Amino acid sequence: MTELLKLTEVSVYAGDVCLLEPISLTLAQGRPITILGQTGAGKSLLAQAVMGLLPDSLRVEGDIQIFGRAMTLAERQKLWGTELVMLPQEPWNALDPLMKASSQISDVYRYVHNKDRSEASTLAQKDLEYVGLADSGNKRPDELSGGMAQRLAIASVTAAGAPLILADEPTKGLDSTRRQDIVNLLQERSAQGSLLTITHDVAIARQLGGDILVIKSGRLIEQGEAEKVLNQPQHPYTQALINAELPPQSKTETSESDKDVLIDIRDLMIERGGKNLFPPVSFSVKQGEITWLIGESGRGKSSLGDALLGLVPTKSGTVTRVVPATQQATPQNSQSYRWLKLYQDPPSAFTDSVSLQVLLNDLVTLHNIDPSRIPPLMTKLGLKEALLTRNCNNVSGGELQRFAILRALLLNPVFLFADEPTSRLDPITAQEVMALLRYVAKETNCAILLVSHDVNVVGGNYDQVVVL
Amino acid sequence: MKDILLKRLLQLLAVVWGVGTLTFILMRALPGDMAYRIAASRYGHDNVDAQAATLVREELGLDANPFLLYINWLFDLLQFKLGDSLVSGTPVIDSVQHMLGYSVLLAVTGLFISILIAIPLGLLSAWKGNPIDNAVMAFSSVVRAMPVFVIGVIFLMLFALHWNWFPVAGFGTPAHLVLPALTLALSLAAVSNRVVKSSAQRVFKSSFYTFAQVKGLSKWRTFHRHGIRNIALPVVAFFGIQLISMIEGIVMIESLFSWPGIGHGLAHAIFARDIPVIQGAALIMGVLFVLLNTLIDLLCYWIDPRAGDVKGERA
Amino acid sequence: MFSALRFLRRFCSFLLLSYFVTFSAISLATPTQSNTLSISNAFEFNSIDPSKYGHVYTRMQILETLLNVDEKGNLVAALAKSWQVMDEAKRWRLTLREDVRFHDGALMDAQAVVNSLNIAREKHGVLRKAPVKSIQVIDTNTVEITLTRPYVILGAVLAHYSTGILEPGSYNQEGEVIVLSGTGPYQLYQYAPPHKLVVKKFDNYWGKKASIPYASYLTGHRAESRTMQARSGQADIVFGLNPASLPLLKRLPTLTVHSNPIPRTIALKLNSTHEFLKEIEARQALSLAINRSGIAKGVLRIPGAQAEQLLPASMADWYLTDVSESADSLAQAEKLLASIGWKKNAQGTLEREGKAFELTLITYADRPELTVVATALQDQWKALGVKLTINITNSSAIPAGHHDGSLEVALMARNYGFIANPLGVILSDFNQSGGGDWGAMNWHNDDMQGLLNKLEQTTDTQAFHRLSQQVARLIYQERPMIPVSYYVQQTAVNKRVKGFRFDPFERSFFLNEMEFVK
Amino acid sequence: MMNSMTLTKSQKIGGILLLILLSFAISGDLFSSYSISQQDLNAILEPPNGEHWLGTDHFGRSMLARMAHAIGVSFVLGLFCVITAATIGTFLGVWAAWGSKRLDNIMGILVNILLALPGLVIVLLLAAIVPGSFLMLYFAISLVQWVEYFRVVRAITQTVIQSPALQSSQIMGFGRWYQFKRHIWPSIAPAVFTLAAFGCANAILTMASLGFIYVGIQPPLAELGLMTVELFPFYSEAPWLLVQPLLVMALMVLGFHLLAGKQK
Secondary structure (H helix, E strand, O other), X not given: OOEEEEEEXXXXXXXXXXXXXXXXXXXXXXOOEEEEEOOOOOHHHHHHHHXXXXXXXXXXXXXXXXXXXXXXXXXXXXXXXXXXXXXXXXXXXXXXXXXXXXXXXXHHHHHOOOOOHHHHHHHHHHHHHHOOOHHHOOOOHHHOOHHHHHHHHHHHHXXXXXXXXXXXXXXXXXXXXXXXXXXXXXXXXXXXXXXXXXXXXXHHHHHHOOEEEEEEOOEEEEEEEHHHHHHOOOOHHHHHHHHOOOOOOOOOEOXXXXXXXXXXXXXXXXXXXXXXXXXXXXXXXEOOXXXXXXXXXXXXXXXXXXXHOOOOOOXXXXXXXXXXXXXXXXXXXXXXXXXXXXXXXXXXXXXXXXXXHHHHHHHHHHHOOOHHHHHHHHHHOOOOHHHHHOOHHHOOHHHHHHHHHHHHHHOOOOEEEEEOOOOOOOHHHHHHHHHHHHHHHHHHOOEEEEEOOOHHHHOOOOOEEEEO | OHHHHHHHHHHHHHHHHHHHHHHHHHHHOOOOOHHHHHHHHHHOOOOOOHHHHHHHHHHHOOOOOHHHHHHHHHXXXXXXXXXXXXXXXXXXXXXXXXXXXXXXXXXXXXXXXXXXXXXXXXXHHHHHOHXXXXXXXXXXXXXXXXXXXXXXXXXXXXXXXXXXXXXXXXXXXXXXXXXXXXXXXHHHHHHHHHHHHXXXXXXXXXXXXXXXXXXXXXXXXXXXXXXXXXXXXXXXXXXXXXXXXXXXXXXXXXXXXXXXXXXXXXXXXXHOOXXXXXXXXXXXXXXXXXXXXXXXXXXXXXXXXXXXXOOOOOO | OOHHHHHHHHHHHHHHXXXXXXXXXHHOOOOOOOOEEEEEEOOOOOOOOHHHHHHHHHHOOOOOOOEEEOOOOOEEEOOEEEEEEEOOXXXXXXXXXXXXXXXXXXXXXXXXXXXXXXHHHXXXXXXXXXXXXXXXXXXXXXXXXXXXXXXXXXXXXXXXHHHOOOOHHHEOOOOOEOOOOOOOOEEEEEEEOOOEEEEEEOOOOOOOOOOOOEEEEXXXXXXXXXXXXXXXXXXXXXXXXXXXXXXXXXXXXXXXXXXXXEEEEEEEEEEOOOOOOOOHHHHHHHHHOOOHHHHHHHHOOOOOOEOOOOOOOOOHHHOOOOOOOOOOHHHHHHHHHHHOOOEEOOOOOEEEOOEEOEEEEEEEOOOHHHHHHHHHHHHHHHHHOOEEEEEEEOOOHHHHHHHHOOOOEEEEEEEXXXXXXXXXXXXXXXXOOOOOOOOXXXXXXXXXXHHHHHHHHOOOHHHHHHHHHHHHHHHHHHOOEEEEEEEEEEEEEEOOEEOOOOOOOOOOOOHHHOEEOO | XXXXXXXXXXXXXXXXXXXHHHHHHHHHHHHOOOOXXXXXXXXXXXXXXXXXXXXXXXXXXXXXXXXXXXXXXXXHHHHHHHHHHHHHHHHHHXXXXXXXXXXXXXXXHHHHHHHHOOHHXXXXXXXXXXXXXXXXXXXXXXXXXXXXXXXXXXXXXXXXXXXXXXXXXXXXXXXXHHHHHHHHHHHHHHHHHHHHHHHHHHHHHHHHHHHHOOOOXXXXXXXXHHHHHHHHHHOOOOHHXXXXXXXXXXXXXXXXXXXXXXXX
């Protein structure tokens, strides 16, 4: 078995701060390696170090050998395409926005393999059919969905025929059906050479097999055979990672509880760009309960939530807000600011021009909320006092989402639309946020509409499921 | 594509009506007796007197009520008749066409040379980074801070007087056009090379650019296939905008190089209250502006078919 | 397929094509640098009508008039061989030269002359002001003009560019000029208003035939670019050089700088009924406060051009020889103003009956010297205590202000050689209504009227001189107009040109007398 | 506004540069013994000497006094022009992007008409309507400049309006002014400052181009743009005169440019 890649004590430093502690591994032909771990744990730094794509401010230590020969950065860069390739995280901005799909692939044949124009386009068309994009040759990246863009990226990067493929979070942000195709495609393409994959998705690691390395905040904590690591995880962190995974959910189950109905939806339809997003849907959202809304990406889940908040016009059907009998119809609870929303990408939901403390004070002065309610909520949500002095850019996604929940709680929410609140977070923090949503629904009797793909994150935390 | 043309056609009509009416009202609001002003331009500024003014007033019927004048001006406009210049009597079409022809020639040549200067400078400072980038930045800031005629004089002293390569002023042969166009080009390039640099830097740093190299394309091939087209997008749009702000520079250059352009002609027409010439000139420049911008829009659309207001954003 | 580069190639070919089309029409003309005398001047022209821009066409020697004027201002024969003045200058008879051909070949006869003169009479110009009763043909070579009253300066009027003689075919029915077919030694070759015109030698000219085949006239608005044309040799003759460039040009070996005084005076026009200017003492004080030698030397950079009197020494009849510049004139001026009740207030501005001595001066920028002189005057009068605001606007604001009475002070450049005999201009500037558009304003002086009426009839030179001296003294004493300085025209002539002569009356460039040094 | 106020090193240099120019203007105006119009026709075009630190112009007026006054005038009028243009442009830009679609179209048409009319024509016409008033000239120039601000602000505001941050503030009951203060202004501020940096210099340059065709000249006023035109004929005889206003303008642009930071 020829050694394609051999890393000995490779580590990455920013100045004198160590971002990735020394790691050694050998990637042999036909035996893939998967690196598991939290987002931001420094995993992708390793791949970038091997490729020679690290930003100038970072420094690599240790020895990187490719095909048995230690190579400098420049030499490695010469191998790009023909010997060594990396699949980027975000497929959309890895493809030239102005170039048609077919020419993104035919370029490789024309300029790397020096084929003539017609031969290159036939080869490209063959590749497109192979990855199931036969008829979208003339489309531009912005006209493709996430899955299609990822498959195009894989096809174009492997067209040069490099044996050694590095894949950095190849399935990020894709729903489960799409992930399956991507993994199969990667396995085929790396059949002659070998594959080093970086992901936080345990299911992918299980399917790929080979060896697994688990990294926690920049340090290698476990290494070994795929089956051994997945079935008998030694390190508690690896165990937490694995059992966060649960079987997928598929059919609508309505809750029979006797809670009061908050919103009653009758054959609602929403139109976008001239076509109806989903067939007429009817369900009711009950107080203090979590309604889990699932469906393919792009089926209009977010639009539905926004419609309930009155942010998006509806095409047909009715949305009636039922004033709960238990609380008298005070003007206070029917006011719009008690119908709130949590966002998918936490930093984009805040302005970075001021500190979180200022944002909080604004809210307090606007609705003259009693400031003494804040400290207990802060401790409940696990938010440290020092956090408030910083602005939203230098605070982690998890903390920001919890801060958003704090702001919502201060307004005694009646209804909360959580639009994929955990998709950008790693499994552990996602679990915490999910638990907090559970708490919000139960303690404040607030109805929550949850949109999420992370089956294993949501787990059992729901009272009814609606499938679009 | 069709909606771009439709939008521009609508704009064309609005511009023609708007520019015409605006100049008409503004001209009416000007102080000073129009008959005297026109007489001054007709008979020479030392030779104008009451007799000349009364002659002009009778001949042109300037005392008619303005609203009536406006109506039959609009009526003439519909038949593409722009009337005759009050001062020289020649049809407005000819005099404006003569003046505008030279100005457009100067503007187009100036813009073209400024493109040849700005693109290499911008790319170089984006590619090579700081020592060159700062030098180009300093140079651009200084050129932008100077009135255009100072650049003109420097070129004149150097190329026309010192080395005697080009004529100092006047028009007629291509050699006359070189120095004015070069002056205009330098003043334009000082601004546009910064736009080229920032656009190039954005593209060089973008992940699809590195991904293209990861695919195996060489540095030059990546630039050739992915760089040029992506960089061109904001740059072409910027050149379109620059077309408008060019007029201040052109006025100075025309006056310094005695170039028979519209800039100077327009200033004289306004002093002399030659209303048909002003309206004709403003109208034709307005139409020209709309046509050129339509051309720029089509070019942008051809480069980046993702129409929509926000360029460069993922749909 | 590399579309961006292909697009650029197509764009370049389009541009080159447009170049060729634009320039081929012009560059094919035969005048080249070697056979063309290039002239650069400041003034535009935008119509071929002699009444509007005749002065350009007489200077480029396309257009000729019946009579001409020599440097001293005496009438000289031109298209008219001789002329008699009969019954006290009320009947003038001119006999024409026989062998004169128009540019389109037709012979000139009395009919053509009368036709041109009658058309000129309809249009704005000096002939329209003359009291003409009739202009008729006597025989094929004699023309007679009868007047309603004696008009001694008719000869000078017939030497004015607006009375240029054109071939009858040059006019359409309404009398507008459609073709410039004159009798001069050069004919129009290329006409690109308002900036450029080229003339070609006219072979069968009646007088001295031209030797230089072509001559071009280019309008250069800015004095700086005209100076550079002189320095680079691109223009052989450059008129209207600005003062700042003189030291440099004088040092250049390739050209000579000619300084010629012309009968044009920078003068102030005062509204003599304005409450601050109605007393003669006030006008005299303002005149005394002007540091004329400083302006001539420092501002106009022509030492010695200062003007105490309205008309220059070259016009002997109107120049008082016994007048001299008074020393420490500022002190005298202050005494004069104090004598009529002006006292300086705290801020140093004169005040009388609670009103501050403030005036608005109108001038125009077409002649750059005026704005500069106005700025100098502003400071000099400030020292006297007079606050002057300067309003630079269109030149027509002066005649307009004269007629609606709003004008207070104006600074202008009055050409007293506009009509060869200065009496013509004096008559229009000081007529009965108290002045003229470009002359005095609301200045009513009875003996002035009497003198002018007599002058119009006196043909005898001694009597004419005595009367004109009295008029000059009146103007000098009562100061309805305050002269500041005379014009000295600066011209740069390239050494390759021989035989340049400057016409003080600015009527001709004498192109036909010039040759290239071989 | 918290993070945009901490000045980077280059912004500090820019600020200091402008302060130096301003202090030179104020001190020059106060302490110089000559007024801006005091002429001495026997001492014209003198190079810098003991008596006149910056030499004398073609009227023998002290350049030190005139330069100090000119910087003051140009600064004030430049800023006036920038502030008018910025406020009109920003207000209309935000209003067009945020208001009703119909309003956006009307604004679009108005802007296109204004753009189609060459800036110079508008300035010349307005200058002719109120001859002699200097403020009117600068107001006319700002009328031409506001379109730039309008376009930039409208584009940025359109993206900010669709941002989740603004939507969340809206849902939580914050008013439009708060949304503008917290969300829209911080994102358009850098672009507006960059435009303003060059706006001031462009105003002065437009004055110079006006002065070149004899518009707006009012002796004895000292203004940077017009001084370059006034001293231009003496570029070969007394080059140190023309250099002074040009140098000051270059420093001004550099100062504003550094102050606005390196966006463009």
